[in-house]
Amino acid sequence: MKILLLEDNKKLNETITKRLKMKGYNLLTFTDGAQAFEAVSDGFSCFILDINVPNIDGIKILKKIREYYPTLPVIIISASVELDVIKQAYDFGCNDFLKKPFFIDELEIKIEKLCKIQNDEIFFDENCCFDFKSSVIKMNDKEIRLTKKEKLLMNLFLTKKNQVISYESIENYVWEGNFASLESIRSLIRRVRKVIDKEYIQTVVDTGYIFKSN
Template identity: 35%
Template sequence: MKIFLLEDDFSLNRLICNALEQRGFFVTSVDDGYDAMTNILNNKYDLYILDINVPGFSGHEVLEQIRKSHEKLPVIIVSAQLDIDNISKAYDLGCNDYLKKPFELEELILHVKYHIKSILKSDVDKDVIELGSGFSFNLKEQSLYKHNHEIILTQKEKLLLTLLINNLDKTVSSEMIHEYVWDSKEMEAVSMRSMVHKLQKKLKSGMIVNIRGIGYRLISAKVEL
C-alpha cells in the first residue's frame, strides 16, 4: 500500500516513515505544501497523512485538492492545532480522522490500519489475503507465499500485486498501473509488459489475465478461470 506523508518536522517525518515502512507500507514523504501539491496532482496513493501548519500550501489546502480528485481515499490529519475551528475545518473539507500531537506512533499505525481496512474490505489484522491455489499475500510484510514458502518479489511487483488485489476481479488499466507503480514517471511500454509477465510466472497460470488493449485483471479463487 502507498502512503503519502506531509510533515515538516524532520524528526517526526523520519519516525513516521520508518514505522510505516517497517510494516510493509511504501511511503512518499515531503515537508512542505508545494511539494505535496506536486505529488498529489501527479501520483496516486492509498492513504494520506497531513500536517496542517507547513510551509507553502497548508494541510487544509492540500486536503481540499485531494478531495477534488479522490472523494473516498482516507486522509488522516496529524496536528498540534487543537482548537475546534481547525478541527471543524479539517472535517468540513473531508478528512477521515484527526490525530492530535503528540501521539504514540503505534496509535497512528492503528488509525492507518483501520482506514486501510475500509479500502480492502478485508480484516487487515489478519494481514493475509488468500489468493487461492495455495497462494497468499501478506499485507503487513508485503510478501507473497505459496504453501507458506515465500516467493521473492521486486518492489514494483509488490506494488503491482497490491494494486491488483485492491481491484480483485476488476480490470486495472495500463494508465492506473503506470500511475501507481511508476508514479507516472516516463517509461517504455515494454517495461510494464515485462514486469507483468514476471509476476504472472510467479503465480498460477491464468491468475493474472491480459485484457487486450485495456490492462490486466487478478482473478480470485471464487471466479472460474
Template identity: 70%
Template sequence: MRLLLLEDNAKLNQTITKRLILKGYKVDTFTDGLEAYNNIDEGYHCFILDVNVPSFDGVKLLKKIREYYTEVPVIIISASVELDVIKEAYDFGCNDYLKKPFFIDELEIKIAKLCNINDNIISFDTDCYFDFKSSLIICQGKEQRLTRKERLLLNLFLSHKNRLLSFDTIQNYVWEGNIASLESIRSLLRRVRKILPKEYIQTVVDTGYIFKTS
C-alpha cells in the same frame, strides 16, 4: 499494522509517532507531502494526513490515495475550520477529520476504530498470498521476491481485485507518472504472470487487465 503519518510540525509529528509506536504500530513519518506521495505504495493499513504541508497538500494526497486504494482508511488532521476544506476532504473519501489541537488519545481511538487491520498479508487464493512487508509472493509454499515495478503492479491489482485496470492506470501508478510504452507494460505483465501459479491476470483486448479472484 503499518501507518503513514504526514505532519510538518516536527514536535507534533514526534509526539504522535512515539505514542503510536508505544501502542504497537509501525509508523513511517513524513513532513513533506511529495515525499509522502512517493511512498504511498508501501503497503500501509492507514493514512494520517495533515492538510497544510509543503510541496503537496494533504487533500491532494488523499485524492491520489483514493485513485489506487478505495478501502484503506484515511484520517485528516488539520487546524483548518474552513467548511470548503472539510467538505473537499470528505468528498475525496476521508474516513474521519480531526481538528487541531486534539488529544493524542482521540487520534488513537479513531485509528483503533477505523484501521483495525492486523497484518501485512493479502490472500488472493487458498494457498497464495502477498506479503507487503517483505515484498514476497508465497504460493504453494514457494517464495518469490518481487522487483519494485512487479510489487507496484501486484499492489495495484490487489487493491482493485476483479476490476478492470486500463493501460493508462497501470502506467501512471507503476511508472509513477513517467511514460511507458505498451510493450513495456506487456513485458512487466508477462514477468508477473510467470511468477503466479495460475492465470489470475486476464487481458481485456485493447483496454487493459483484470486480476480475477474467486
C-alpha cells in the same frame, strides 16, 4: 503497504509513524508540504494529509495526488472544523476526514477499511499468498522474491481486488509517474503471471487488467 504521511506536528507525526510501523506498514513521513508534494508520485498505496502545513497546504497536495492516483485512499487529518475546508477536501477527492484530536486506533481502522488490507499476508488460495512485509510470493512452500515493479503491481492489484485497473493507473503507480509504454506494462504483467502461476490477472480489452480473487 507504502503510506505517505504529512503532519507538521512532530510529536503527532512520530506517534502515528510508530503505531503504523508496528502494524507493518511502510511509511514515508513529512512535516513540510513542499517535500511531500515532490514525493507524491513515488508509488504509494495510501495518503494521510494534514491541511495546514508549511509551504504547500494539504489541499493542493490532494489535487496533485488525484492527477496521479484517481482512486487510491486519501485521509485528511485536520484541526479545522470549518465546513468550507471540509467540503473543499471532499470536492477534491479525499476519502475520509479525521478531526484532531483523534485516537490513533481511529486512523488504523480507516486505513484498513479504505485499503481493504487487514493482514500482512493475502492468500489467493490455500497454497499461494503475497507477504507485504517481505515482498515475496509464497507458493507451495516456496518463496519467490519480487522486483520493485512486480511488488508495486501486486500492491496495486491487492488494494483494488476485483476492480478494473487501467493502463494509466498502472503506469502512474508502478512507474511512479514516469512514462511506460504499453508493451512495458504487458511485459510486467507476463512476468507476474508466471510467478503466481494462476489466472488471477485477467485482461480487460483496451482498458487494463483486473485481479480476480475471493
